Amino acid sequence: MFIVDYKSIEDKWKKRWLNKGIFEANPTKRKKCFVTFPFPYVNGPLHLGHSFTATRVDVYARFKRMQGFNVLFPFGFHATGEPILGVAERLKKGDDAQKQILLREGISEDEIEKFKDPKYIVRFWQKRIENDAKNLGLSVDWRRKFTTIDPTFNRFIEWQYNYLKKKGYITQATHPVVWCPHCQSPTGDHDRLVGEGESPIEYVIIKFRFDDKILPAATLRPETVFGVTNIWIRPDSEYIVAEVDGEEWIITPTAIEKLKDQLHHVKVKDKIKGRSLVGKYAKNPVTGKEIIILPASFVDLNNATGVVMSVPAHAPYDWIALQDLKKTKAIEKEYGIKLSDIEKIEPIKIINTSSIMGIPAEEFCKQFGVQSQLDKEQLDKATNELYRKEFHQGVLNENTKNYANLKVSSCKKQLAHDFKNQGIASSIWELTGKVVCRCSTETHVKILENQWFLKFSDFEWKKLAKKCIDQMKFYPEEARKQFEEVVEWLEDKACARKSGLGTRLPWDPEWIVETLSDSVIYMAFYTIAHYINEHKIESHYLKDEIFDYVFFGVGNPEKIANKGITKDLLLKMREEFEYWYGQDMRGSAKELIPNHLTFSIFHHVAIWSDDVEKWPKAYTINGMQQMYGQKMSKSKGNYITIQEAIDKYSADAMRITLMDSTEGMDDPDWTEKATLVWKNKLDNIYKILKENYNKGKAETILDKWLTSRMQEHIKTITENLENLKTKSAVTVLHLMINDIQWYLRRTKPGKALNYALEVLVKCFSPFTPFICEEMWQTMGKKEFVSISEWPKSDREIDKEVLQLEEFVKNLCEDLNEVIKLAGKKDNLYLYVASPKEFDYYNEAKDFLKKEFGFKKVVVFKSSEAEYDPEGKAKRAKFGKPGIYLE
RNA sequence: GCAGGAGUCGCCUAGUCUGGUCAAUGGCGCUAGGUUCAGGACCUAGUCCGUGAGUCGGUGCCUGGGUUCAAAUCCCAGCUCCUGCACCA
Numbered sequence: 001m002f003i004v005d006y007k008s009i010e011d012k013w014k015k016r017w018l019n020k021g022i023f024e025a026n027p028t029k030r031k032k033c034f035v036t037f038p039f040p041y042v043n044g045p046l047h048l049g050h051s052f053t054a055t056r057v058d059v060y061a062r063f064k065r066m067q068g069f070n071v072l073f074p075f076g077f078h079a080t081g082e083p084i085l086g087v088a089e090r091l092k093k094g095d096d097a098q099k100q101i102l103l104r105e106g107i108s109e110d111e112i113e114k115f116k117d118p119k120y121i122v123r124f125w126q127k128r129i130e131n132d133a134k135n136l137g138l139s140v141d142w143r144r145k146f147t148t149i150d151p152t153f154n155r156f157i158e159w160q161y162n163y164l165k166k167k168g169y170i171t172q173a174t175h176p177v178v179w180c181p182h183c184q185s186p187t188g189d190h191d192r193l194v195g196e197g198e199s200p201i202e203y204v205i206i207k208f209r210f211d212d213k214i215l216p217a218a219t220l221r222p223e224t225v226f227g228v229t230n231i232w233i234r235p236d237s238e239y240i241v242a243e244v245d246g247e248e249w250i251i252t253p254t255a256i257e258k259l260k261d262q263l264h265h266v267k268v269k270d271k272i273k274g275r276s277l278v279g280k281y282a283k284n285p286v287t288g289k290e291i292i293i294l295p296a297s298f299v300d301l302n303n304a305t306g307v308v309m310s311v312p313a314h315a316p317y318d319w320i321a322l323q324d325l326k327k328t329k330a331i332e333k334e335y336g337i338k339l340s341d342i343e344k345i346e347p348i349k350i351i352n353t354s355s356i357m358g359i360p361a362e363e364f365c366k367q368f369g370v371q372s373q374l375d376k377e378q379l380d381k382a383t384n385e386l387y388r389k390e391f392h393q394g395v396l397n398e399n400t401k402n403y404a405n406l407k408v409s410s411c412k413k414q415l416a417h418d419f420k421n422q423g424i425a426s427s428i429w430e431l432t433g434k435v436v437c438r439c440s441t442e443t444h445v446k447i448l449e450n451q452w453f454l455k456f457s458d459f460e461w462k463k464l465a466k467k468c469i470d471q472m473k474f475y476p477e478e479a480r481k482q483f484e485e486v487v488e489w490l491e492d493k494a495c496a497r498k499s500g501l502g503t504r505l506p507w508d509p510e511w512i513v514e515t516l517s518d519s520v521i522y523m524a525f526y527t528i529a530h531y532i533n534e535h536k537i538e539s540h541y542l543k544d545e546i547f548d549y550v551f552f553g554v555g556n557p558e559k560i561a562n563k564g565i566t567k568d569l570l571l572k573m574r575e576e577f578e579y580w581y582g583q584d585m586r587g588s589a590k591e592l593i594p595n596h597l598t599f600s601i602f603h604h605v606a607i608w609s610d611d612v613e614k615w616p617k618a619y620t621i622n623g624m625q626q627m628y629g630q631k632m633s634k635s636k637g638n639y640i641t642i643q644e645a646i647d648k649y650s651a652d653a654m655r656i657t658l659m660d661s662t663e664g665m666d667d668p669d670w671t672e673k674a675t676l677v678w679k680n681k682l683d684n685i686y687k688i689l690k691e692n693y694n695k696g697k698a699e700t701i702l703d704k705w706l707t708s709r710m711q712e713h714i715k716t717i718t719e720n721l722e723n724l725k726t727k728s729a730v731t732v733l734h735l736m737i738n739d740i741q742w743y744l745r746r747t748k749p750g751k752a753l754n755y756a757l758e759v760l761v762k763c764f765s766p767f768t769p770f771i772c773e774e775m776w777q778t779m780g781k782k783e784f785v786s787i788s789e790w791p792k793s794d795r796e797i798d799k800e801v802l803q804l805e806e807f808v809k810n811l812c813e814d815l816n817e818v819i820k821l822a823g824k825k826d827n828l829y830l831y832v833a834s835p836k837e838f839d840y841y842n843e844a845k846d847f848l849k850k851e852f853g854f855k856k857v858v859v860f861k862s863s864e865a866e867y868d869p870e871g872k873a874k875r876a877k878f879g880k881p882g883i884y885l886e
Numbered sequence: 887g888c889a890g891g892a893g894u895c896g897c898c899u900a901g902u903c904u905g906g907u908c909a910a911u912g913g914c915g916c917u918a919g920g921u922u923c924a925g926g927a928c929c930u931a932g933u934c935c936g937u938g939a940g941u942c943g944g945u946g947c948c949u950g951g952g953u954u955c956a957a958a959u960c961c962c963a964g965c966u967c968c969u970g971c972a973c974c975a
Contacts, residue, residue, distance in 0.1 A: 080975095083975070188975085189971095482970085486890090514973065515975060517973095589969090590969055594969085595975090624968080661898075669898075725900095727898095730913085731913080732912090816932095820939090
């Protein structure tokens with residue numbers, strides 16, 4: 001039995017690589033290749049998803065290294081943002097759920113205690129991830145590692161943002177966000193328990209006069225103010241009288257908090273019962289009409305102001321509520337309203353839509369089978385449908401005076417604007433649906449003042465980004481279009497937040513640079529990070545002018561040098577940056593296209609606007625790793641960390657299985673079975689190698705054949721790897737193995753077999769580096785296969801032999817079939833059409849005897865056949881000999 | 887809804903740009919035989935349908951149309967799946 005001890009092989013070579021520093025790259029005269037991978041976020045170990053992208057990049061790095069490039073593959077750790085801080089804070093508060101999660105990760109109680117310090121969390125996972133990466137066999141130059149919360153890195157980001165600001169790429173604006181009042185921070189889509197996809201939306205407030213006060217009715221359809229017949233109020237609720245921007249408004253308690261967060265001056269004055277308003281009259285500020293205030297149960301106290309204007313012609317809710325009320329005799333007793341006053345309220349139609357003849361709300365209520373205002377589900381459907389229709393097709397009619405004949409879709413904004421100017425309207429922001437923060441607090445909209453934005457909308461900036469994309473290579477090429485699209489629609493992006501780990505904006509330290517914005521040019525930092533690490537350079541020595549010199553070559557190094565950074569060191573840093581930058585290849589999953597990868601392009605062209613050489617040169621995009629056909633998810637149980645996988649299946653088997661899954665933007669799928677199969681295969685290759693390497697020096701026609709075949713394979717696998725087509729490359733590996741096995745079936749080990757096995761091991765080594773080093777050593781090689789020379793297709797290809805051997809293969813197939821029909825026979829007579837075939841088949845006689853158990857094999861030239869009982873000689877064609885068995 | 891990508895012989899995948907050499911690559915699985923003091927093994931053959939078999943016939947690359955002497959490949963329409971849609975890493 002033959003079992004490879006992967007564990008010890010992995011340990012052995014991992015250590016040797018590190019000790020010899022073979023992946024540490026320094027500037028030389030050789031051509032460089034700078035390869036990067038988006039650094040992982042350090043709140044957990046590496047998992048299968050990371051390994052797919054990382055291995056792809058590593059395979060490329062190893063391939064290029066063997067091709068003779070001076071390859072730099074660095075690795076860093078992303079720690080900025082909310083999540084890590086969140087873990088620490090939850091633990092500090094004694095959150096048991098958080099503790100349980102960490103316990104389940106296998107972290108000890110003692111350790112968890114230390115997790116209350118976010119910096120400790122970063123250090124903890126950083127160590128773990130570094131180990132994971134090493135165990136996976138990533139060919140990284142570890143001298144250059146850093147985390148994004150290192151003070152030196154913070155200085156780098158400060159420099160970056162100072163520079164961007166100087167160039168005018170940063171602006172300040174006021175902007176509505178989904179806001180958690182507890183966290184005091186915007187609540188992004190991924191930070192929500194409820195309400196993914198919901199966003200802020202602006203309601204227009206129409207100020208209905210009510211004595212000396214104002215009833216602010218909030219609406220998404222300000223144009224319908226011309227059709228208002230009454231106001232709706234929740235009679236059972238308490239309202240607040242408050243001074244808002246110098247006026248007295250009557251609103252719900254929840255509206256108070258919202259308005260405060262939306263740049264209104266709010267002062268609470270008094271409380272008032274909803275029912276006390278019912279039956280009274282207010283004045284429509286647009287039409288001047290006196291309208292009655294009526295009770296309605298559908299009014300949502302948590303939405304906007306809690307005061308609703310009723311447009312029964314166009315709003316299904318209003319229409320049905322009015323119908324309900326007309327049937328409610330009790331209203332006379334309850335509120336002292338005459339039923340006749342309600343009965344005489346008629347809907348006022350103000351929008352004409354070609355397909356709707358009568359009262360739109362009435363028609364839609366009937367169409368959707370709405371019975372009463374409690375029929376919420378159908379009412380919502382009817383409302384949405386009608387709103388859509390009237391928005392796109394509706395035209396305002398004569399009831400709207402100045403706005404008559406305008407399309408709803410085009411006049412909406414103008415109308416709201418006009419009303420605001422006239423002082424009869426205001427606005428309140430609401431959410432399109434309920435949003436609950438991860439901390440379980442319900443959120444609302446806050447208008448953030450003076451927030452800092454990256455001006456991605458800038459026309460000139462976009463133009464540069466497009467130029468960069470035009471010059472770039474994309475693997476696969478299909479990804480290019482999406483980058484072009486993203487640049488097109490990208491708008492200004494908020495680049496700072498109030499909370500989380502990270503770098504403070506140097507000119508406005510209240511703000512912390514947001515995490516997607518501090519990880520766009522960090523790859524440049526790799527080029528100097530090892531100097532900072534080695535010399536233990538303190539952050540305060542890294543002044544802006546140091547970075548200006550290193551990254552732009554601006555300034556006099558003599559003058560810029562300081563106590564922490566000598567002139568020599570400065571010159572070295574500059575040289576290093578100049579040598580390595582830009583990136584020759586960056587690999588990532590497709591989800592990062594619309595954000596990180598595009599942002600990175602934007603920043604590069606902004607910062608090195610005149611130096612095209614520093615721009616990214618190529619991106620390779622892959623799909624999202626799946627497990628057993630499903631998305632990976634911890635809770636669903638289909639989740640595996642790299643360490644678990646390596647322990648169970650070996651790093652090599654994992655790596656090659658992933659590379660064998662898919663190579664485009666489709667999602668790769670991982671199953672245990674495929675990995676086990678690969679593990680066997682690797683075992684078997686090792687076995688074949690041990691049994692056959694250096695076993696013979698003879699040189700036959702088959703050695704010519706094998707060498708020729710290998711030339712073709714080398715050519716294709718090289719092409720495939722140049723284009724990051726890992727799956728296709730693995731297919732070539734299969735073909736190589738098949739050919740070697742055919743060779744061994746055909747003949748005894750000869751000279752070409754050694755060559756083929758060497759090529760095979762080299763070609764496998766980017767995929768399965770550990771076992772390849774072991775095999776290379778077994779073959780008696782002294783240096784590492786990882787830095788050996790990539791095979792070149794530089795030997796003779798004997799096309800004739802390739803063809804003739806193909807004939808032999810075909811002959812075997814034919815013989816199989818004939819024997820299946822005719823049964824086993826002792827003698828084979830072959831009638832061939834050409835002298836070359838004659839010689840070739842004669843050489844193959846022994847093989848045919850062995851393979852099919854013939855006692856005698858005779859080959860005739862068809863023209864000179866001495867024995868031919870069935871006249872097969874006449875039928876012999878080139879490549880298709882006549883066959884006679886007896 | 888909007889934008890980008892994709893749908894291939896039981897499964898995963900190559901081929902599509904540049905139409906013919908494509909019943910279509912490689913792997914997995916399956917079937918049969920061999921081998922091995924039995925292991926996640928290895929070797930060989932077969933694996934769309936019909937036929938004992940073929941340099942035979944049929945069907946065939948999401949569905950439906952079209953262009954062409956010729957379509958997996960080009961054009962049009964539809965269906966399904968993946969990713970993203972922002973202040974979140």
